[in-house]
Amino acid sequence: MTATKGLEGIVAAASSISSIIDGVLTYRGINIDDLAENASFEEVAYLLWYGKLPNRSELDELQKQLDQYAEVPKEVIEGIKLYPKGTSSMAALRTAVSSLALYDESANDMSPEANQLKAIKLQAQLPTVVAAFARIREGKEPVAPKKGVSIAYNFLYMLTGKEPAEVAVKALDQALVLHADHELNASTFAARVTVATLSDIYSGVTSAIGALKGPLHGGANEAVMVMLEEIGTSANVESYINNALANKVKIMGFGHRVYKNGDPRAKHLQKMSRELGKLTGNMELYEMSVKIEELVTGQKGLKPNVDFYSASVYTALEIPRDLFTPIFAISRVSGWSAHILEQYQDNRLIRPRADYVGPVGAKYIPIEQR
């Protein structure tokens, strides 16, 4: 038995949620380009969970459920207030989501109905948790969620306490659609491995948040912004990138395990970045990003992934850099939970083998002889 490093090319689950075939991404068979242009995030979440687009009354019902569960238990908010100063936003989210389970009496109810409802609760509560954390660390009180508005609207509203601009809501909504699911990415795989032991949905989502946090996965969007800030201006791009590539430093937001000819989501985020740049009268980040892309693609053949232009998009929306990855989680919890429900439907423990490369026949040596 020999291992494939990083499980590259290994098919590890059957799924009918999203597909990547010949570089084309679909959710339940619908091309991501179509969804990005036309669907709301709530419609996409419904699609991922139930396998079909909602009709008007189904969407209204989902909105009611999201409204009903968007508030998080006060104990979770009080817990966030106790996190040490400087706690990273993804560590805070991981801990807060884990603690949500403590206040949900149905946390260990494994019936399909209870699990579906918990998926909706998690979707409703993650934006509230992220916004509350962002305010609490600034010494502000959390803003209670509004009813009857989209998740994109509510998140921006809870973050700032102000009615968000329509253009900002539209951009965030589209970004949420683009991040909602992505086949067997690392965090979704982590979620499926966790619940395949018949552990609960909160454990699965907590595992997924931990996996998303790393800079080779969801953490890359924040790392892109760190890089853009380090570069500073368009004039510095060429020397920075040439130097990084010469020193074999990875350029964040480029490359992908599955897409070798480009990530189909990146063009939508690039367009958004350009449009928001024009609207805010600040094209610098967009122009720097385009220059970076020209250099990295030109020299290494690597294309931008979903994380690259999302950094300039979120910055144009005045979202703090360390909330970029939590926003990814706000969207991806729809996909994680859909995968968790799918795993429960036809479960088998996920337990691969290792290719043992250690010593053989070693003997125990008493401590005084070592």
Ligand SMILES: CC(=O)SCCNC(=O)CCNC(=O)[C@H](O)C(C)(C)COP(=O)(O)OP(=O)(O)OC[C@H]1O[C@@H](n2cnc3c(N)ncnc32)[C@H](O)[C@@H]1OP(=O)(O)O
């Ligand atoms: C939502 C998401 O998770 S999208 C991915 C977000 N992550 C990033 O943007 C981080 C930067 N990118 C990367 O680290 C990688 O491209 C990954 C993790 C996304 C994919 O990794 P893998 O499929 O394992 O590719 P791997 O890391 O083995 O790279 C293959 C080769 O391309 C190079 N390479 C890959 N990505 C990059 C990059 N961003 N910058 C520079 N070189 C790169 C590697 O150094 C390696 O070169 P080598 O063969 O000369 O050693």
Ligand SMILES: O=C([O-])CC(=O)C(=O)O
């Ligand atoms: O699929 C992956 O490996 C990473 C990714 O793009 C995602 O999770 O959206």
